[in-house]
Amino acid sequence: MWHGPRLRLKPASVAAIAGCRADAIIHFFGIASDARFLCKSSSMNPLLIEFSQKLAPVLKARGFKKTGATWYRNLDRMIQVLNIQKSPYADNFYVNVGIYLKALGDELRPPEARCHFRFRAESVLGADERFELNRLLDFTQKAPTSDRYQDIQILLEKSALLWLDENSTEQALWKLLQTPDAHAFAVRKGARDFFSERYD
Structure with missing residues (x-):
C-alpha cells in the first residue's frame, strides 16, 4: 500500500x-x-544523450536551455534554436539551427522544423571546415583527433553559435536577406513578407 x-x-x-x-x-x-x-x-539514443551532454557547458554559458535534444535561447523578439539530430540509419549527426520570430507565432519551444529561418551548422563554414565538421559528426568513422567533442565544439563556436550571436536582432536578419549569402538559409515566405513590410 x-x-x-x-x-x-x-x-x-x-x-x-x-x-x-x-x-x-x-x-x-x-x-x-x-x-x-x-x-x-x-527513449533517446544513448549516443545522442552523450552528444548533448558534451555540448551542454558551452550552450548553457550562452544562455541556452535544453528540452530533449534541442536547445533554446529566448531573446527579446525571437527564439534561437539549436537541434542535434541523429540519423535513423547510422551514427551520423546533424546540427540544425533555427530562428523563430515571436512576431509571427507564439510557440515557447518551437521545433527547428517550424522556425522561420533554418540552416545546417556547416553551411556557414568555409569549405575545409565544413568538410571537417561533417567528418566529426560521422561517428561511424574514427575521429581524426583524440577529443572529437572538443573539436566539434570549436567548429560550432565558429559556425552556428557565432552566427546566432551576430544575428540576434530583426534588423540583422533583414540585412542578411539583402546579401548573396541569403541563399544558404531556408526562410519562410511569411518571414520574408514580414521583413519587407517592416523594414523596406
Missing part, C-alpha cells in the same frame, strides 16, 4: 506515465515533475 503523499496528476501526465519505462516512472514519483520529459529522455 502507498503510504507517501497523495499525488494529483493531470490526465496528460497519467497518459505519459503509461508509456514510460519502470525506471522513469520511479524517478517521476521520487523527483521529477514532468513525466512527458522523462519519457522522451528515456
Whole structure:
C-alpha cells in the first residue's frame, strides 16, 4: 500500500506515465515533475544523450536551455534554436539551427522544423571546415583527433553559435536577406513578407 503523499496528476501526465519505462516512472514519483520529459529522455539514443551532454557547458554559458535534444535561447523578439539530430540509419549527426520570430507565432519551444529561418551548422563554414565538421559528426568513422567533442565544439563556436550571436536582432536578419549569402538559409515566405513590410 502507498503510504507517501497523495499525488494529483493531470490526465496528460497519467497518459505519459503509461508509456514510460519502470525506471522513469520511479524517478517521476521520487523527483521529477514532468513525466512527458522523462519519457522522451528515456527513449533517446544513448549516443545522442552523450552528444548533448558534451555540448551542454558551452550552450548553457550562452544562455541556452535544453528540452530533449534541442536547445533554446529566448531573446527579446525571437527564439534561437539549436537541434542535434541523429540519423535513423547510422551514427551520423546533424546540427540544425533555427530562428523563430515571436512576431509571427507564439510557440515557447518551437521545433527547428517550424522556425522561420533554418540552416545546417556547416553551411556557414568555409569549405575545409565544413568538410571537417561533417567528418566529426560521422561517428561511424574514427575521429581524426583524440577529443572529437572538443573539436566539434570549436567548429560550432565558429559556425552556428557565432552566427546566432551576430544575428540576434530583426534588423540583422533583414540585412542578411539583402546579401548573396541569403541563399544558404531556408526562410519562410511569411518571414520574408514580414521583413519587407517592416523594414523596406
